Amino acid sequence: MNGRIGVPVTIRAMERSSTTPGGSARREATRQKLYEAAVTLIAEQGFSATTVDEIAERAGVAKGTVYYNFASKSVLFEELLRHGVGLLTASLREAAERTAAEGGGGVDALDAMIRAGLVFIDRYPAFTQLYVAELWRTNRAWQSTLMVVRQQAVAVVEGVLREGVANGEFSEEIDVPLTAAALVGMVLVAALDWKSFQPERSLDDVHSALSRLLQGRVSGRR
Amino acid sequence: MNGRIGVPVTIRAMERSSTTPGGSARREATRQKLYEAAVTLIAEQGFSATTVDEIAERAGVAKGTVYYNFASKSVLFEELLRHGVGLLTASLREAAERTAAEGGGGVDALDAMIRAGLVFIDRYPAFTQLYVAELWRTNRAWQSTLMVVRQQAVAVVEGVLREGVANGEFSEEIDVPLTAAALVGMVLVAALDWKSFQPERSLDDVHSALSRLLQGRVSGRR
DNA sequence: GTTTTTGCACTGACCAGTCAGTTCAAAAAC
DNA sequence: GTTTTTGAACTGACTGGTCAGTGCAAAAAC
Numbered sequence: 001m002n003g004r005i006g007v008p009v010t011i012r013a014m015e016r017s018s019t020t021p022g023g024s025a026r027r028e029a030t031r032q033k034l035y036e037a038a039v040t041l042i043a044e045q046g047f048s049a050t051t052v053d054e055i056a057e058r059a060g061v062a063k064g065t066v067y068y069n070f071a072s073k074s075v076l077f078e079e080l081l082r083h084g085v086g087l088l089t090a091s092l093r094e095a096a097e098r099t100a101a102e103g104g105g106g107v108d109a110l111d112a113m114i115r116a117g118l119v120f121i122d123r124y125p126a127f128t129q130l131y132v133a134e135l136w137r138t139n140r141a142w143q144s145t146l147m148v149v150r151q152q153a154v155a156v157v158e159g160v161l162r163e164g165v166a167n168g169e170f171s172e173e174i175d176v177p178l179t180a181a182a183l184v185g186m187v188l189v190a191a192l193d194w195k196s197f198q199p200e201r202s203l204d205d206v207h208s209a210l211s212r213l214l215q216g217r218v219s220g221r222r
Numbered sequence: 223m224n225g226r227i228g229v230p231v232t233i234r235a236m237e238r239s240s241t242t243p244g245g246s247a248r249r250e251a252t253r254q255k256l257y258e259a260a261v262t263l264i265a266e267q268g269f270s271a272t273t274v275d276e277i278a279e280r281a282g283v284a285k286g287t288v289y290y291n292f293a294s295k296s297v298l299f300e301e302l303l304r305h306g307v308g309l310l311t312a313s314l315r316e317a318a319e320r321t322a323a324e325g326g327g328g329v330d331a332l333d334a335m336i337r338a339g340l341v342f343i344d345r346y347p348a349f350t351q352l353y354v355a356e357l358w359r360t361n362r363a364w365q366s367t368l369m370v371v372r373q374q375a376v377a378v379v380e381g382v383l384r385e386g387v388a389n390g391e392f393s394e395e396i397d398v399p400l401t402a403a404a405l406v407g408m409v410l411v412a413a414l415d416w417k418s419f420q421p422e423r424s425l426d427d428v429h430s431a432l433s434r435l436l437q438g439r440v441s442g443r444r
Numbered sequence: 445g446t447t448t449t450t451g452c453a454c455t456g457a458c459c460a461g462t463c464a465g466t467t468c469a470a471a472a473a474c
Numbered sequence: 475g476t477t478t479t480t481g482a483a484c485t486g487a488c489t490g491g492t493c494a495g496t497g498c499a500a501a502a503a504c
Contacts, residue, residue: 051458067461213396273492290449
């Protein structure tokens with residue numbers, strides 16, 4: 001149908017996909033505005049219910065600009081996912097490494113990562129919301145992106161668990177992937193509940209509640 | 223806009239809203255088929271990306287039948303939510319009560335509820351998926367339905383925790399709502415990961431991994 | 445004979461993606 | 475140092491298609 005202009009369009013999409021390092025400062029700023037607009041709208045309404053017009057409007061930009069910067073609505077979304085999870089993964093890794101450097105054990109590392117997770121969710125609640133909402137969907141275009149990105153984050157937790165098992169700090173009977181998923185879930189759901197239903201509480205407060213649960217200090221009075 | 227036909231539509235919607243007990247058996251069967259079709263499609267694609275035509279087709283029913291049975295697409299979805307969470311809540315409550323009757327303590331009750339949660343997710347993975355995807359969204363039509371329904375389920379866990387605190391089995395320092403949310407999250411995320419990424423594992427397997435985590439038997443070899 | 449379902453044509457709103465045209469800052473030409 | 479050219483970035487009206495919901499007469503089920 002549009003064979004007439006098919007080639008230019010394709011080239012435009014190719015040239016300007018992915019987290020282009022060669023973007024001008026202006027362009028990078030526009031992309032950032034679009035990420036910020038998209039993340040809150042999609043967190044609130046979901047991907048399909050959010051229109052490109054809305055995203056453009058909230059970013060204070062014309063619709064055409066969205067398509068000048070991203071090949072399509074779903075590409076915008078995929079890059080948003082990669083961007084966000086990159087931040088989270090870096091933060092988790094940093095927490096684990098810092099604890100190790102300070103001579104803490106596996107439990108300290110897990111605790112530090114819980115805090116890093118809470119800090120992240122505190123700062124980017126909309127991203128977290130959107131991530132959870134999309135993670136377990138099947139048959140979606142960005143399925144593979146999500147898998148990769150999920151594995152990056154969970155792998156950090158698994159690494160700490162595995163090391164703990166190796167040096168005898170954790171029981172050999174623990175199931176590393178499942179326990180990692182459960183820990184992530186614990187933090188994720190507790191934090192989302194915190195943000196949604198009792199946002200006035202402090203991060204320290206939430207952190208100490210989760211620490212207690214992690215260390216099995218729930219049963220038994222003290 | 224549709225004042226011309228506004229009244230008949232409203233009447234039809236009124237007559238036939240909510241989990242009508244007065245429905246004929248035939249009608250109830252049709253509704254059930256529609257729930258089943260809708261739950262998988264929406265879990266896969268999300269609410270907005272799922273069309274009424276698709277739901278009707280998968281249920282093996284004419285589109286008109288959908289609107290004969292439900293006032294709108296979102297009413298169908300809301301009733302689906304209520305229906306599903308009703309099943310879950312009943313199952314959790316039953317587990318807690320059975321344990322209590324058998325003379326078990328709070329930890330046993332929590333453990334039984336973890337299992338009940340896993341059994342539920344094992345049986346209705348699509349519903350769980352869809353529930354998680356919608357729970358923390360804001361600005362949606364069925365927001366209030368979700369809140370009510372969430373509270374029902376979490377309240378069961380909170381009840382067990384509170385009772386444990388009252389009789390001294392659990393520390394008085396635990397934060398009941400937050401700990402309940404964290405426990406729910408632990409089960410939810412672990413189970414969704416199980417179903418999505420290692421579906422071949424047995425329920426018992428997953429259950430024992432979570433039990434261990436609950437009882438703080440992660441640290442310390444044994 | 446009443447309730448429920450069917451089949452299908454129809455409408456109007458909405459929306460992803462397109463593209464011809466505009467803007468403007470910096471480079472090139474003079 | 476002034477004028478001209480260039481091209482990346484941006485704009486917004488427009489298009490082709492999709493979809494929720496309607497209307498209704500006839501058939502099937504009860």
